[in-house]
Amino acid sequence: MSPRYIPNFQGNLYATLDFIGRLYTGDHIEVGTRHGASALKVAVARPLGNIYCIDPLENQMFNQEYGNASETGHSATLTAIIEREGFADRIRLIQTYSQPWPLPPEQRFVTGLIDGCHIHPVPMWDWDAMCKVVDNAIVLDNVDLPGLIGCLTRIRMNPEWLLKSTSKRTAIAWKLPL
Numbered sequence: 124m125s126p127r128y129i130p131n132f133q134g135n136l137y138a139t140l141d142f143i144g145r146l147y148t149g150d151h152i153e154v155g156t157r158h159g160a161s162a163l164k165v166a167v168a169r170p171l172g173n174i175y176c177i178d179p180l181e182n183q184m185f186n187q188e189y190g191n192a193s194e195t196g197h198s199a200t201l202t203a204i205i206e207r208e209g210f211a212d213r214i215r216l217i218q219t220y221s222q223p224w225p226l227p228p229e230q231r232f233v234t235g236l237i238d239g240c241h242i243h244p245v246p247m248w249d250w251d252a253m254c255k256v257v258d259n260a261i262v263l264d265n266v267d268l269p270g271l272i273g274c275l276t277r278i279r280m281n282p283e284w285l286l287k288s289t290s291k292r293t294a295i296a297w298k299l300p301l
Contacts, residue, residue: 144168
């Protein structure tokens with residue numbers, strides 16, 4: 124169910140994810156995982172529901188964006204962290220790109236996070252796919268980067284969603300009640 128009251132929450136990415144994690148019960152989807160900190164934050168805050176993480180992890184675009192041309196082994200590192208923290212039964216790693224959308228279109232989520240590739244138009248594509256499957260709120264990180272301008276514009280133009288900043292770098296898109 125969409126919120127009737129939109130909270131005026133302020134905080135950085137991890138505080139925002141903790142807030143969203145406690146606010147709803149159910150499955151969470153995120154695009155962009157890297158070392159799993161965001162997925163773990165939601166898993167700790169939300170004791171029920173699975174966290175689905177879409178991220179190719181080891182690919183040329185990832186390495187180019189972060190300047191780590193020789194960096195590899197993210198999937199093994201992420202899997203080890205998830206197991207060590209005791210969430211292997213709830214955090215689902217989907218090691219692929221978000222386009223085309225890799226999950227069934229009928230699969231629903233209560234919340235989401237967009238923090239994948241920050242190069243335009245990829246964040247906009249992530250939004251286009253995620254807003255169709257998330258029922259309450261989508262957190263966006265790195266909203267201060269130029270590559271997210273198209274995504275933010277798309278959200279502001281959608282009458283079904285309300286975008287509110289939570290910090291200089293983070294925002295929440297709230298699904299409005301019908």
